[in-house]
Amino acid sequence: MLLRHCLVALVLLCSGLAWAASQVQVVGLFPGAAVLNVDGQRKMVRVGQTGPGGVQVVNVDKQGALLRVDGVERMYPLSREYSAGFAEPVRKRLSIAKGIGGHYWVAGSVNGQTVQFLVDTGATSVALNDAHARRLGIDYRVSGRPMQVSTASGVTRGWRVKLDRVKVGDLEVLGVEAVVLEGSAPSDALLGMSFLGRVGWREEQGMLVLESKH
Numbered sequence: 001m002l003l004r005h006c007l008v009a010l011v012l013l014c015s016g017l018a019w020a021a022s023q024v025q026v027v028g029l030f031p032g033a034a035v036l037n038v039d040g041q042r043k044m045v046r047v048g049q050t051g052p053g054g055v056q057v058v059n060v061d062k063q064g065a066l067l068r069v070d071g072v073e074r075m076y077p078l079s080r081e082y083s084a085g086f087a088e089p090v091r092k093r094l095s096i097a098k099g100i101g102g103h104y105w106v107a108g109s110v111n112g113q114t115v116q117f118l119v120d121t122g123a124t125s126v127a128l129n130d131a132h133a134r135r136l137g138i139d140y141r142v143s144g145r146p147m148q149v150s151t152a153s154g155v156t157r158g159w160r161v162k163l164d165r166v167k168v169g170d171l172e173v174l175g176v177e178a179v180v181l182e183g184s185a186p187s188d189a190l191l192g193m194s195f196l197g198r199v200g201w202r203e204e205q206g207m208l209v210l211e212s213k214h
Contacts, residue, residue: 025079026065030175034065044164092212094169104208108168110136115189123192126178133180140180157182173198
């Protein structure tokens, strides 16, 4: 009888572990970081750091991420996320009307901090001045790579950085490349192609339409 109870307990324990493991997904891979989905909570976690549910990212490569879950290390391959019932996911969409000067302005956020963006399809990446970066808590001199940037007023110093999250409306992109320029230019935060190219955009009847690709 005791043996039977032990076997039942072991089966329940194994079932519980299998259920817990099924709630951990790797849904994005970047150099030195992985995007985890733990019980529906999604977050980018760098190697050596701990994310939702106490899941730690040990290592990352092109195939997946080595995670420590409940003290056990295991390789998790890159997964695809599906909506309930494996239905086709609904595309997220945002329409932006022209504002002052015929430009497109949109409220958004960087790493959870609010930002007013000027949409610039001619900019190769999201661009910020050093005051924007300081307000957003981006330590670009430490985490960024120095570079020279040609602007309308000449050549200036800049730093190439990676933003954890950029969001406008319901559209969120993780691991977005950006440039921080020394000085007051650009006067407005520019939403460039490092974001736009990953969500898709088009002009339609005087509106700028942004739409998720999946």
